[in-house]
Amino acid sequence: MKSRSKSRLACVFCVTLGCAVALILVCALLLMRMHRCCEDDFTHGAVAADSHMCSEIGRDILIKGGSAVDAAISALLCTSLVNPQSMGIGGGSIFTIMDKEGDVTVINSRETVPKSIPSDLLDKCPTSITFDNIGKEWIGVPGELRGYAAAHSKFGKLPWNQLFEPVIKLAREGFPVPPYLALLLRHPIITKLVETTSLCQLFCHENKTVFGQGDILRYPKLAETLEIIAKEGVDAFYTGKIAQDLIEDVEKAGGSLSLDDLKSFKETSSKAISVPLGDFTMHFPPPPSGGALLSFILSVMQGFGLSPSSVKGEERKLTLHRYIETLKFANGQRKSIRDPRYSRHGVNHLMEEDFVNHIRSMITNSGKHPPSYYNVTPSTDGFGTTHVSVLASDGSAVSVTSTINHFFGSSVYSNKTGIILNNELMDFCGRVNSVSAGEQPPSSMSPVIIHSKNREKVLVIGGSGGSQIITGIATAIMNKLWFGMNLEDAIKDKVVFVKSSNLVHLEPGFDELMRDAMQTFGHDIQKNDRPLNVVNGIMKEHGCIRAVSDSRKNGKSSGY
Numbered sequence: 001m002k003s004r005s006k007s008r009l010a011c012v013f014c015v016t017l018g019c020a021v022a023l024i025l026v027c028a029l030l031l032m033r034m035h036r037c038c039e040d041d042f043t044h045g046a047v048a049a050d051s052h053m054c055s056e057i058g059r060d061i062l063i064k065g066g067s068a069v070d071a072a073i074s075a076l077l078c079t080s081l082v083n084p085q086s087m088g089i090g091g092g093s094i095f096t097i098m099d100k101e102g103d104v105t106v107i108n109s110r111e112t113v114p115k116s117i118p119s120d121l122l123d124k125c126p127t128s129i130t131f132d133n134i135g136k137e138w139i140g141v142p143g144e145l146r147g148y149a150a151a152h153s154k155f156g157k158l159p160w161n162q163l164f165e166p167v168i169k170l171a172r173e174g175f176p177v178p179p180y181l182a183l184l185l186r187h188p189i190i191t192k193l194v195e196t197t198s199l200c201q202l203f204c205h206e207n208k209t210v211f212g213q214g215d216i217l218r219y220p221k222l223a224e225t226l227e228i229i230a231k232e233g234v235d236a237f238y239t240g241k242i243a244q245d246l247i248e249d250v251e252k253a254g255g256s257l258s259l260d261d262l263k264s265f266k267e268t269s270s271k272a273i274s275v276p277l278g279d280f281t282m283h284f285p286p287p288p289s290g291g292a293l294l295s296f297i298l299s300v301m302q303g304f305g306l307s308p309s310s311v312k313g314e315e316r317k318l319t320l321h322r323y324i325e326t327l328k329f330a331n332g333q334r335k336s337i338r339d340p341r342y343s344r345h346g347v348n349h350l351m352e353e354d355f356v357n358h359i360r361s362m363i364t365n366s367g368k369h370p371p372s373y374y375n376v377t378p379s380t381d382g383f384g385t386t387h388v389s390v391l392a393s394d395g396s397a398v399s400v401t402s403t404i405n406h407f408f409g410s411s412v413y414s415n416k417t418g419i420i421l422n423n424e425l426m427d428f429c430g431r432v433n434s435v436s437a438g439e440q441p442p443s444s445m446s447p448v449i450i451h452s453k454n455r456e457k458v459l460v461i462g463g464s465g466g467s468q469i470i471t472g473i474a475t476a477i478m479n480k481l482w483f484g485m486n487l488e489d490a491i492k493d494k495v496v497f498v499k500s501s502n503l504v505h506l507e508p509g510f511d512e513l514m515r516d517a518m519q520t521f522g523h524d525i526q527k528n529d530r531p532l533n534v535v536n537g538i539m540k541e542h543g544c545i546r547a548v549s550d551s552r553k554n555g556k557s558s559g560y
Contacts, residue, residue: 037544044393046547046559047071048536050086050386050464051178054078055549055558057166058390061158063560068392069097069155070163072400073148075388077167077226081219082178083553084202084408085190086386086464089225089237090419091404092143094285095151096272096447096462100394102455104274104283105154108440109147109267111140111424115437116256125429135410136255140424140441144402145234146267154269155396164230171226174218180554182213190407198253198413199420222418238262245416253412255421272449275351278302280457280481282450288339290444290470292347293330297474299356300326300363308484317517318365320496323478324523325363327471327498332375334500335431337442368522371502377430384409384532385445385464391538391545397460399447401469430500444469450477461537463550468497472533480539487539487546495533507531 037043045068047058058075062068072095080088087093092110099105118124118137126134152160177185184190185203191210194203202219203211211217228236236242243262250257272283275295282298284291301323304310310319336347349355362373385403403422404410410423427441446469447462459480463472472495479490494507505528506515519525534550538557549555 038546040546042545042547042559043543044545044560045071046391046538046545046557047075048389048538048547048549048555048557049075050079050388050534050536050549050553050555051082051180052549052556052558053175053178054082054388055547055556058388059558059560060166061163062390062392064162065157066163067155067157068390068396068398069095069151070158071392072388072390072398073152074163074166075390076148076386076400076402077164078170079386079388079402081167081171081175081217081222083181083386084420085181085184086384086404087144087402088404088409088420089144090142090409090414091402091422092140092424093147093400093402094289094443094445094447095147096283096285096399096449097151097155098283098397098449098451099155100396102451104272104449106270106272106285107147107151107267108270108285108289109143109145109150110288110440110443110445111143111422112265113425113435113437113439114139114141114256114258114261116258117425117435117437118256121425122428122433122435125426134406134423134426136250136253136412138423138425139250139255139257139410139412139421141257141261141265142422143265143267145229145237146265149234150267150269160233161230164226168223168226168230171219171223174216177211177213177215177217178554179213181217182211184407185210186212193408193411197411198415199408199411201413201415219418221415225417225419238265242417246414246419249414249416250412250421255410255412257421273351275299277450278481280450280452280459282448284446284448286340287337287347288440288442289446290337291446291448292350293333293337293444294446294448294470294474296333296350296356297326297330297470298477299351300329300360301478302482303357303360306478306482308482311483317514317521320514320518321365321367321521321523322363324496324498324504324518325367326359327496328374328376328502329359329362330470331498331500331502334442335377338432339440339442342436342439366522367518374502376500376502384466385469387447387462387464387534387536389460389462389536389538389547391458391460391540391547395455395458397449397458397538399449399460399462401445401447401462401464403445403464446470446473448473450481457539457541459537459539461535463533463535465532465534467499468495468531468533471495471497472535476535476537487537487548491535491537491548491550495531497528497531497533507533
């Protein structure tokens with residue numbers, strides 16, 4: 001009898017175990033179906049740049065076995081051709097790089113102040129940007145290529161010259177003027193800028209009229225320069241014949257850049273600042289980047305207990321009001337964003353819970369407070385820049401923002417090298433009382449990487465648009481992480497921008513009912529006639545990769 005009982009128990013155990021295993025398998029299959037990647041998703045890696053052409057060049061680098069950094073460098077070099085008004089090797093960049101182990105490094109090669117600048121430079125700061133006052137005296141020491149070399153040295157996989165090959169070919173053979181650049185060139189102010197400066201050598205017909213969509217754009221001199229740098233390395237730019245030719249052209253234009261400035265430029269490498277963001281951790285560069293301001297905005301807003309219901313019904317109005325107030329307080333903290341090597345001010349308070357809670361407690365149900373309430377000092381609001389997000393198959397990622405500052409930078413074109421110079425020093429205007437040689441200007445650039453505890457979810461995101469960068473990124477992050485939107489809708493959503501004067505600018509197409517509600521709260525609302533916020537991001541969750549390049553700049557991502 002005992003043996004029969006044991007046999008029965010064994011059978012019951014086997015049946016129970018079999019059922020349990022079957023149930024687990026069924027559940028696993030159901031979860032796989034629930035999390036099946038969408039048709040537009042990728043499963044290995046992706047690149048989100050300002051144009052489809054540059055996203056594809058970056059993607060091809062990944063497919064060839066390149067690292068996330070390799071892909072980012074190629075995509076940026078491509079962008080300098082497709083959107084030359086935004087960035088180029090005559091500018092500077094900030095990389096936020098996450099390796100496959102999850103460690104995050106920042107490489108900062110933002111431009112610096114030359115050693116010989118006019119003592120009255122800040123007296124020339126304009127009160128508004130007219131494109132008649134953005135030239136030669138505002139050129140900073142270009143750091144772009146030093147950043148590429150440092151990132152590639154530490155994180156690159158493919159040979160340096162391979163990253164340049166597709167871009168050199170593109171520059172030499174040419175391509176039709178892209179729609180976004182053609183649209184920009186047709187703007188009367190930009191048309192005048194190009195036709196009356198050395199930029200006309202690049203973007204004009206022989207009769208000195210500006211190119212239009214479909215005209216073939218070529219960069220023969222830049223192709224030669226890139227070919228030399230590909231073969232000889234970046235020292236060719238900073239100490240070789242390229243450097244001599246570049247400085248000669250800058251001196252002819254009346255700029256203060258020198259050979260010694262180029263030779264002495266050094267990028268910086270540091271650990272990213274990492275802060276908790278609900279169930280996520282956000283990594284961003286230290287000052288002079290704007291990452292701390294972005295972190296501050298998100299921390300204040302998170303304390304309101306945001307969820308999908310926060311953007312529905314009447315609660316949506318209160319959420320938007322609180323966000324606008326938070327942006328006003330963020331403007332009041334812009335003076336904290338300075339090169340830490342040249343300033344006693346820091347940004348640690350922006351990440352301290354007590355300070356964040358205090359600011360949140362000052363947000364009332366009224367938007368009628370004077371600028372002094374927010375501690376705001378009016379300053380010039382800027383624009384420009386580009387961003388590239390990359391996620392590789394090994395889980396490593398790059399979020400990198402690059403700029404020559406305003407449209408076409410200083411508008412000084414070096415015809416010996418094919419390089420357009422930045423006007424980065426203008427970013428000091430309204431922010432500081434003095435500048436020092438070697439100092440980096442304050443910036444809104446905020447290339448960030450956000451991930452869940454074990455990196456099952458990763459968001460690689462950043463933006464362009466000068467002063468509008470931070471609000472564009474903040475809107476996209478809140479939409480994706482807290483309001484339940486997919487990444488495309490999160491980035492496409494209409495953006496609010498608060499000027500340093502506390503005027504609230506709404507992107508064209510913004511909900512009219514919400515606009516009226518914000519006026520009821522007491523906000524001074526205006527239409528944003530120059531919406532320049534552009535966000536490019538990549539989200540990985542449940543093994544699926546969604547990459548989005550902002551449609552505002554006719555961007556399109558690519559992956560595999």
